[in-house]
Amino acid sequence: MISLTINGQTLEVPEGSTVLQAVNTLGITIPTLCYHKDLTPYGGCRLCVVEVEGARLPMTSCTLPVSPGLVVRTETDTVIRYRRAILRLLFTNYYDAAYTRTDGKFDLDYESELAHWAEVYDIDIRSHMAKQPRYPVDSDPNPFVWVDMNKCIQCTRCVRACAEVQGRFVWSQSFRGYQARIVAGADTTMLQARCESCGACVAYCPTGALNNKTSVSAGRADRMVQTTCAYCGVGCQFDLNIKDDVPGGRVLRVTSHTNGGRPAVNGMHLCVKGRYGYEFIHDERRLTRPRVRKYLLDGLDRPKDRGKWVDVDWPTALDIAAKGLLKVHQEHGGQAIGVLASGKCLNEENYLLNKLVRQVLGSNHIDCGSHAHFSSVVDGLEETVGLTAMSNSFDDIAQQARSLLVIGSNLTEQHPVFGARLRQAILRRKLKMIVASPDFVNIAEYAALPLYHRPSTEAALVKGLMHIILEKGWADENVIAQHQLGFAGFKAALDAYTPARVSEMTGLSEDALYQAAEILASNRPTAVIWSVGLADPVTGRDSVRSLANLQMLLGNLDVSGGGVNPLRSQNNIQGACDVGALPGMLPGYQKVSDADARRKFEQAWGVSLPGEAGLDAARMLAAAGRGEIKALYIINDDIVGAADNGIGTRRSLEACELIVLQEILPSDTTRYADVLLPGVSFAEKSGTFTSAERRIQMVNQAIQPVGQARPDWQIVVDLAQHILAANGRRLEQADFAAWNYADTAQIMAEIAALAPIYAGVSHERLANGERLQWPVESPEHPGTPLLHSGAFSRGVIKWAPVEQV
Amino acid sequence: MYQIVSAISEGRGTPESLNELQILGQDMELLSNCGLGQTASTAVRDILKHFRAEVEQHIYDRICPAGVCKIPPLAPAELSANAQLHEENIQ
Numbered sequence: 001m002i003s004l005t006i007n008g009q010t011l012e013v014p015e016g017s018t019v020l021q022a023v024n025t026l027g028i029t030i031p032t033l034c035y036h037k038d039l040t041p042y043g044g045c046r047l048c049v050v051e052v053e054g055a056r057l058p059m060t061s062c063t064l065p066v067s068p069g070l071v072v073r074t075e076t077d078t079v080i081r082y083r084r085a086i087l088r089l090l091f092t093n094y095y096d097a098a099y100t101r102t103d104g105k106f107d108l109d110y111e112s113e114l115a116h117w118a119e120v121y122d123i124d125i126r127s128h129m130a131k132q133p134r135y136p137v138d139s140d141p142n143p144f145v146w147v148d149m150n151k152c153i154q155c156t157r158c159v160r161a162c163a164e165v166q167g168r169f170v171w172s173q174s175f176r177g178y179q180a181r182i183v184a185g186a187d188t189t190m191l192q193a194r195c196e197s198c199g200a201c202v203a204y205c206p207t208g209a210l211n212n213k214t215s216v217s218a219g220r221a222d223r224m225v226q227t228t229c230a231y232c233g234v235g236c237q238f239d240l241n242i243k244d245d246v247p248g249g250r251v252l253r254v255t256s257h258t259n260g261g262r263p264a265v266n267g268m269h270l271c272v273k274g275r276y277g278y279e280f281i282h283d284e285r286r287l288t289r290p291r292v293r294k295y296l297l298d299g300l301d302r303p304k305d306r307g308k309w310v311d312v313d314w315p316t317a318l319d320i321a322a323k324g325l326l327k328v329h330q331e332h333g334g335q336a337i338g339v340l341a342s343g344k345c346l347n348e349e350n351y352l353l354n355k356l357v358r359q360v361l362g363s364n365h366i367d368c369g370s371h372a373h374f375s376s377v378v379d380g381l382e383e384t385v386g387l388t389a390m391s392n393s394f395d396d397i398a399q400q401a402r403s404l405l406v407i408g409s410n411l412t413e414q415h416p417v418f419g420a421r422l423r424q425a426i427l428r429r430k431l432k433m434i435v436a437s438p439d440f441v442n443i444a445e446y447a448a449l450p451l452y453h454r455p456s457t458e459a460a461l462v463k464g465l466m467h468i469i470l471e472k473g474w475a476d477e478n479v480i481a482q483h484q485l486g487f488a489g490f491k492a493a494l495d496a497y498t499p500a501r502v503s504e505m506t507g508l509s510e511d512a513l514y515q516a517a518e519i520l521a522s523n524r525p526t527a528v529i530w531s532v533g534l535a536d537p538v539t540g541r542d543s544v545r546s547l548a549n550l551q552m553l554l555g556n557l558d559v560s561g562g563g564v565n566p567l568r569s570q571n572n573i574q575g576a577c578d579v580g581a582l583p584g585m586l587p588g589y590q591k592v593s594d595a596d597a598r599r600k601f602e603q604a605w606g607v608s609l610p611g612e613a614g615l616d617a618a619r620m621l622a623a624a625g626r627g628e629i630k631a632l633y634i635i636n637d638d639i640v641g642a643a644d645n646g647i648g649t650r651r652s653l654e655a656c657e658l659i660v661l662q663e664i665l666p667s668d669t670t671r672y673a674d675v676l677l678p679g680v681s682f683a684e685k686s687g688t689f690t691s692a693e694r695r696i697q698m699v700n701q702a703i704q705p706v707g708q709a710r711p712d713w714q715i716v717v718d719l720a721q722h723i724l725a726a727n728g729r730r731l732e733q734a735d736f737a738a739w740n741y742a743d744t745a746q747i748m749a750e751i752a753a754l755a756p757i758y759a760g761v762s763h764e765r766l767a768n769g770e771r772l773q774w775p776v777e778s779p780e781h782p783g784t785p786l787l788h789s790g791a792f793s794r795g796v797i798k799w800a801p802v803e804q805v
Numbered sequence: 806m807y808q809i810v811s812a813i814s815e816g817r818g819t820p821e822s823l824n825e826l827q828i829l830g831q832d833m834e835l836l837s838n839c840g841l842g843q844t845a846s847t848a849v850r851d852i853l854k855h856f857r858a859e860v861e862q863h864i865y866d867r868i869c870p871a872g873v874c875k876i877p878p879l880a881p882a883e884l885s886a887n888a889q890l891h892e893e894n895i896q
Contacts, residue, residue, distance in 0.1 A: 057835055085832040092808065178807065599814050 003072035010417045019061040019072055020048055030074055031083060031117045032157035033090075033206050035062040038268060040166055045087050045155050047117065050074045050796040058082055059510075085122050090114070091128040093178075095150040096208075097137070099126045109219045111208035112152060135181075138213075146216045148207075150250035151209035158201035158210055165204075165269050167423035167446075170195045197269040197272040198416065203256040204268070213278055215253035221244065225702035226257050229687045230273040230344060230682040234394065235691025236266035236274055236418050240702040248704030249279050249682055265394055265691065271416035279679065281706075285665055287559050287709020289676035290317030291583065296552050296674060302657070306674060313716070314708065321633075321675040322722030325361070328631040334352060334363035337746055338620040338629045341581035342636035343368050343573030345679075345712050346687030346699060346746035348571075351587060352716040353635065354580030359605040360738070364592055364614030365629070367583050368576045369637030370569065370647070373619035376540025378566050378577075382431060384548035384800040387589065389788040391563030393693045393773065394418050397424045400561025402434040403448075403523035407458055407547070408533025410441040415531070415567050419443055432519050435581055436461060437533065449516055459539050460544040463802060465504030466553055469493045473520035475557025483552070485801040490549065493802035525562035526554060532569050537618075545800035552799065558788040568692045571588055575690030578758065579751055581761045588755025595710070606734030625652035633660045635712060636679060638667035638770040658668045662715055677719075678709035686710035688766065689743040694773045694787070696758070698766045717741055728782040806830070806849060816876035818864040820894055827853060865891040 001012040006023055010024040013022040018041065020451040023030055034045040043063035050061045052072035058079065061072070073079065098108055108115055108739035118125050133151040159182065161172040173181040185193025202210045223239030228235040234316075241252040254275050256268035280286075293299065294308045297320075312320075320698045328336050339361075341353045350368075357366040367375075378388035385391065397404075398421045412419035416503040419442075425431055429758045436458065444450040449522035453461050469475050470491060480487055499510040520526050528551055534543045548557070548564050556562030568574050580587035598609050615623055621628040621639070625648065632653070653659060661673035664681055682689075686701040705711065720739045724731065731737040737748050745763040752758050760776035806829050807824050829847035830853075837843045852860060859870050865887045867879040879887070 043838060046838070049836060060838075082832065082836055085829070086836060089829075089832075 002066045002068050004066050004072065006072045007074055012068055017062045017066055019050065019066055021064055023074055027145055028074055030061055032062060032151065033113060034157060035206055036157055039160040040158060043482055044158055045085055045153065049079060049082050051076055051079055052708060073361055084123060087118055087121055087130050088292055089122045090153045091125060093130055094131045094153060095130040101719060110208045110209045110211055115392055120634050128234060128743040136307055140190050142195060142197060144213050144272060145190060145202055146211040146213040148209050149181055150694060151207045152584050153207055154180065155205060155206060157180060157204040157533050161200040161204040165200045166196065166198050166420050167427060168194060168196055173200060185546060195460060198267055198270065199275040210291050212253055218252045223615060225700050225701045227702060228697045230571050231273040231277065232415050232571055233574060233692030234265060234415050235520050235689060235695055236270055236417055237264035238270055238274060242702050250703060251278055254278050266453065269417050271422060276793045284326045284705050285666065287663060287676060288709055290314055290678060291676040292317055292320050293674050294321050299791060301416060317675055317677060318718050318722045321660045322726050324717055325631055326723055326726050328658060332630050333363040336613065336630040337361050337363065338365040338632050340369040340617060340632065340634045340637055341576050342637065343570030343576045344636045345577050346685065346688060347573065347575040347649040348715045348744040349716060350576040351579040351747060351751050354587060356720050358609055359607050360723055364612065365620055366614060367617040367620060368581050369617060369634060369639050370573060370642065372521045372621055372639055373642060374535040374569055375616060376537065377532055377535045380541040380565060381548060384545055384798060385788060386789060388577065389787065390565040390693050392565055393612035393785045394421065395787060396560055397527040397565065401525055401527040402431050402518055402561065403526045405520065405526055405528045406433060406443060407436040407530045409529060409531030411443040413442065432523050434516050434519055445698045449519060451508055451512060451516060453508055455537050456539050457506040457533055458573050459543040459546050460497065460502055460505045462543065462550050463494060463497040464513050465497060465731060466550055468499060468514060469495045469521060469553055470494060475553045479552055483799065488777060490799040490802060496804060525553060525556045525559045527562055529565045529567060531567040536783050542803045549800055559788060563724045572689040574692055574694065578690055579755065583616050587751060601754065604734055604736040606732035606737035608672025621649055623654040625653055631658040632655065632656050634669065635662045638669045656804035661670065662712060668771060677714060677715050678707045690747060696766060696772050696774065713744055713747065756774060767797060806846060810849060813860060814874040815865050816867050820890065821865060823860065824852065
């Protein structure tokens with residue numbers, strides 16, 4: 001600790017901190033423009049100057065390290081005069097047409113730190129700014145970033161943000177003297193300079209020189225609502241900017257969440273999807289009224305093309321849906337109804353769907369819609385480590401891993417914020433990355449060793465690596481000693497995967513295989529990361545099992561910076577699985593075949609539950625094609641559009657007697673629906689999402705539902721009540737038998753009571769900013785960032801059988 | 806600074822310009838990051854130190870004694886008004 005004096009106050013700060021950081025701990029504000037806490041200090045704008053006793057010149061506090069006995073004054077008359085001089089100088093090359101308006105309104109419609117400090121230091125921007133612009137406004141064709149270099153003060157925050165946050169190095173400084181300016185690439189357009197349009201430069205720009213093109217003239221927001229992004233499994237936090245000029249409010253734009261200082265997974269970073277992909281919320285094609293096919297209203301038989309849509313009110317639509325489902329139930333039993341839950345919906349909604357299927361319909365035919373195609377990404381994990389989730393956290397991998405094996409994942413496009421984070425880890429910590437993929441993926445640019453193998457040979461590749469590791473004696477002896485059970489068979493099975501044979505299968509050279517094995521063996525811990533690239537219906541499961549085996553072999557499974565890390569595709573597919581939207585699992589991964597688990601839910605819901613696992617999504621669709629499943633209830637999933645087997649899926653849906661679809665936008669699947677219930681987007685409801693790293697995060701309602709659309713959980717509740725009423729069925733008295741919920745917090749309380757891994761989760765804790773990663777065993781439990789810590793000693797992890805190909 | 810000096814050489818200088826140049830020069834020396842910035846204003850400040858009269862002639866009399874700057878001539882009435890201003894400033 002170093003002791004120094006600031007404005008007469010003596011304080012102690014850690015060695016290596018800057019004067020600015022020390023000053024901030026006292027709650028004193030120093031004006032800054034080029035400084036940002038996320039970026040390397042630059043000292044270019046000079047606005048943060050302070051007087052330092054004994055120094056010849058005023059010093060910039062953002063770059064001055066503390067030293068013992070330093071005497072600093074931050075607010076003397078001289079310092080203030082300096083800051084005003086600096087601001088005046090900055091404005092000589094600044095031009096904003098907003099200040100030339102003749103109507104006397106000079107309120108900027110964007111956030112500008114520069115304008116803020118000008119106001120604080122009483123600088124009249126109009127009289128000090130340049131007399132005419134030097135650059136064209138909106139000078140770059142990038143579809144998302146709006147560039148006006150007239151407002152640039154060359155603080156280089158955009159340059160540093162692009163380099164230090166996104167790792168893309170688009171912006172740089174160029175030219176000299178009066179001509180000096182910020183350019184993209186070699187003074188070309190941003191996209192030519194390989195911009196990924198993440199908007200980090202916009203988020204960090206303090207003057208409005210870089211702005212969001214999609215909302216540049218939309219004006220300022222009336223309020224901000226922090227929420228969780230609904231695109232991928234990273235679970236970024238951001239602020240929805242809301243304008244209340246229409247009833248219910250509307251979303252103006254998305255901005256990085258800056259205040260509050262809660263540790264979010266993404267900091268201020270977002271990707272192009274999260275920052276700019278919000279326009280669907282107010283898309284004019286949004287489904288705003290419930291619809292049913294005309295034949296249902298008329299009581300006729302279904303025409304081949306299902307006939308015309310008719311807009312109806314909610315009671316009619318729910319009644320038709322409930323009676324239709326009930327009819328199938330009465331004629332063919334609960335086994336003839338399938339429910340496809342959604343990885344895009346809230347945990348609470350998926351829980352209700354699971355309750356609807358198991359309690360009201362009496363079957364286990366529930367699965368996530370996307371599992372029709374991608375379930376093998378995690379299935380293999382269940383057989384080895386037991387839990388189908390990322391074992392480590394994003395920050396743990398970025399901070400602790402010494403090498404990475406990225407396989408079957410286009411990381412920087414599928415999970416861009418995590419991809420960018422790993423780029424930084426590679427740049428700063430020099431960790432070694434192996435990227436295995438059939439074709440070039442962007443992250444391979446950063447790879448120490450890219451492996452371009454033949455498609456669907458991932459499993460063979462990993463087995464080949466294990467063979468080499470055993471051959472060279474690089475395996476973790478402790479793990480093998482503790483885990484003799486099944487090891488001999490495992491080892492023998494690998495004998496067939498000699499480097500020569502694997503080389504032949506994968507198309508990689510033997511040399512590359514040895515190199516890869518050596519990188520993994522000599523840079524432990526290794527984090528293995530994969531994504532939907534491994535979702536091969538034939539080899540996917542085997543690939544995932546092999547990766548788990550590899551991590552065991554290297555001793556990386558239960559350590560910080562290691563682990564098995566499937567990056568889930570949809571934002572809440574993890575949460576949907578957690579809360580029971582799986583054919584074989586009750587909420588909290590309690591098997592339906594487990595009589596004790598079943599008894600718990602039977603008592604809670606007041607019904608008896610079937611002990612046989614239901615059909616998964618792919619089998620459900622196949623069964624529908626065969627006419628065994630008569631009705632489908634699909635929530636928020638375009639299973640036709642997402643299908644790699646489009647024709648098969650279409651045929652299955654065509655064969656269904658009744659399809660109730662809950663959606664927000666028309667899709668390829670809506671064509672096959674009989675009843676269409678308009679749900680809402682993530683901006684219109686409150687609840688929780690669970691990100692790929694098992695982190696449960698709040699989704700906060702920002703605007704009222706569009707049109708007559710209703711939050712999905714309310715629709716599910718109403719549908720359940722309609723089915724029960726139409727059946728004249730009365731549920732037995734039990735703690736959680738009823739279907740009356742005031743809000744999603746109440747549903748989460750029910751989940752917490754029934755699913756041990758969510759036992760300590762509540763909306764209240766999440767709203768307080770707690771970082772909760774399941775298992776959260778009690779209201780006091782802090783969550784579990786590292787899933788399998790100590791798992792080996794408990795002996796719960798086992799060697800998976802090695803399939804011979 | 807460049808803008809002010811350009812204005813003076815084109816005959817658009819004002820009596821306040823000189824003071825402004827002086828202050829700007831000092832601030833630049835104190836607040837610049839490196840030696841180049843700290844000394845960038847030296848030329849202008851030295852002109853003011855050694856040749857202030859000539860610069861003032863640019864402003865008040867609208868002539869360039871060295872014959873380098875091209876200044877449009879001023880009407881006699883404005884000239885005499887400037888002369889009076891100069892007197893006041895000196896006093």
